[in-house]
Amino acid sequence: MLNRQPAAAELPANILSEPVIIPRDSHPISRKQIPEHALKVLYRLHNSGYDAYLVGGCVRDMLLDIEPKDFDVATNASPEQVRGLFRNCRLVGRRFRLAHVVFGREVIEVATFRGHHEVSADEQTDKVSRQDKEGMLTRDNVYGSIEEDAQRRDFTINALYYNIADFSIYDFANGMQDIEAGVIRMIGDAETRYREDPVRMLRAVRFATKLNMRLDKSVSGPVKELASLLQNIPAARLFEESLKLFAAGKGVANFEMLSEYNLFQQLFPQLKSYLKAPDEAPYQMIRQTFADTDLRIRNDQRITPAYLFAALLWWPLQARMEQLKLEGGLSDMDAMNLAAADVLGKQVQSIAVPKRFTIPAREIWQMQQRMERAKGKRVQTLLTHPRFRAAYDFLLLRAKTATPSERPHLEKQADYWTRQQRGVEIPSAADQARSDEAPAKRRGRRGGRRRRKPQQSE
Structure with a gap:
């Protein structure tokens, strides 16, 4: 020693x-x-x-x-x-x-x-x-x-x-x-210490917001210049750091401070363009997502990273969907599925979001289209879907932060699903969280018991 x-x-x-x-x-x-x-x-x-x-x-x-x-x-x-x-x-x-x-x-x-x-x-x-x-x-x-x-x-x-x-x-x-x-x-020396471990820049912000302290100038000074060093950090480690930043009750404060120092842009590269217009719907939705998460934590309510990432990546998803529909004439659902794969594929290069959260995030996105088109018996089917509560909350978030032209339609849709829930037993948030934490079940033949064909008499 x-x-x-x-x-x-x-x-x-x-x-x-x-x-x-x-x-x-x-x-x-x-x-x-x-x-x-x-x-x-x-x-x-x-x-x-x-x-x-x-x-x-x-x-x-x-x-x-x-x-x-x-x-x-x-x-x-x-x-x-x-x-x-x-x-x-x-x-x-x-x-x-x-x-x-x-x-x-x-x-x-x-x-x-x-x-x-x-x-x-x-x-x-x-x-x-x-x-x-x-x-x-x-x-x-x-x-x-x-x-x-x-x-x-x-x-x-x-x-x-x-x-x-x-x-x-x-x-x-x-x-x-x-x-x-x-x-x-x-x-x-702050610059030397940041180069040794760039995650220290994220820790500096997290401590400042958690402890209600200010960063000394020597600590904050080099951050913007060195922010890109976060790209060298393993994506799995940044997933853990992102939960400490955004799922611990200080999401809004961390979002604003990270954005100021060009650190949030390193974690979510697809959101860079949306951060330049704070008065527009995408920025408002991002900020409201963190505000809602902070409120749930203060109220001792369960949260899931699946919802968080679904909300943060909604606008990149919409942009990619429109591009795919223009290029290939795809249906809305096909375009969404392809866009979801592209958007999540890019995001996991920065933050390695596990499949137990990306799969529910995709389901929350898909439910937005299904909720808009549901009629008759399909309404009752959606009301008992394991992902309904998260999808409904997400619809409320969209209505709250929508552009003036889209808001009336989304508010009407949100009101419809609010009324439909009366008298129907909805899966609880705790049930949903447990579902998110459980390993995704394999689909198809792989991993399952092979069915025997019934024998035919000669």
């Missing part, structure tokens, strides 16, 4: 040569706020002779009286040593190896203190860092001391460590002062 520490002259400007140690009686964090399983991990590490700290967002949030979603642990034990202490531990990660201690559905993430990138030729090859030509870290298995680990963290407010040994907080970058001042500062 590495225990190197750079000379004081090499320290980033906002890293302290010695941490400020805040004793238990000078901060508000109590063990009563820490889940039982996190305490179990901390104490077993400590009782086994290792350092054990809560670190990062959980410490920051508890100081701000916000309930943390995750409790992450930092230690000087290697991942293999952590696994030796916990039978319920698995090692994950290629870029930086982590130990996950699993308690049923709860996972406590344990990270070994990270060290600096510079390594000598005689050090083990599995503890080296690698960067691509843009400066992004592609491998980072370099271990070090707690001081080095603090310098490797992204923002000062995340370089706070709660020590289970004496319940004190170690502040390595004046993070407590920045929390009190409501400002987000980067540890080290």
Whole structure:
């Protein structure tokens, strides 16, 4: 294990040569706020002779009286040593190896203190860092001391460590002062840190809106110029980041701030042209989508990414449909199906939306045409469709944000389906959400039991 520490002259400007140690009686964090399983991990590490700290967002949030979603642990034990202490531990990660201690559905993430990138030729090859030509870290298995680990963290407010040994907080970058001042500062040079991991630009925005803080000029300054680096991030990782941004109750604020810094355009390239006209229907629909999602979260209602992506990509879908109908004379439904494949195919190159969400999104789109044409018995069939509630909400959204020429027709249609629901049992939002989370059933012969043809008598 590495225990190197750079000379004081090499320290980033906002890293302290010695941490400020805040004793238990000078901060508000109590063990009563820490889940039982996190305490179990901390104490077993400590009782086994290792350092054990809560670190990062959980410490920051508890100081701000916000309930943390995750409790992450930092230690000087290697991942293999952590696994030796916990039978319920698995090692994950290629870029930086982590130990996950699993308690049923709860996972406590344990990270070994990270060290600096510079390594000598005689050090083990599995503890080296690698960067691509843009400066992004592609491998980072370099271990070090707690001081080095603090310098490797992204923002000062995340370089706070709660020590289970004496319940004190170690502040390595004046993070407590920045929390009190409501400002987000980067540890080290912002441009260099963004190039190491462009997702830090998204994190800066998310923390600013979540914590009601402002970005320091040194943090916000390079973002527009470097926004395109997000194109180098794996699409699967950006799907997880998009949920943190848009499905956690701060969708509108994140949308507006990301758009300002040219980051939203990297996540949704097909929406670039629509962001230039805030007064027009497409922009209004995008913003209203986030507003409705935020409201549902505040009201403790279920949401599904399927609806979110269906709403955001509606206008690119319409544009592609019109193009296909002009080129090939296709019917509305055929044009929609082809356009849906094209639009979703382009989107998953940026954000890898799983099929368990793209399939329901397509059904929500298809239901818009079916709801417009339904008559007689088909009305009752649609009312009991598993996707009806989402499709109905989507119709209301379209009516609310439509152009003046389309609004009367959509409002009339929405009113019709509102009246049709009286006395009919509609699948609940919870049922719909469970349906979205379940794996899509395979269609056709593949994966199913083959039917035998009935034998014919001779």
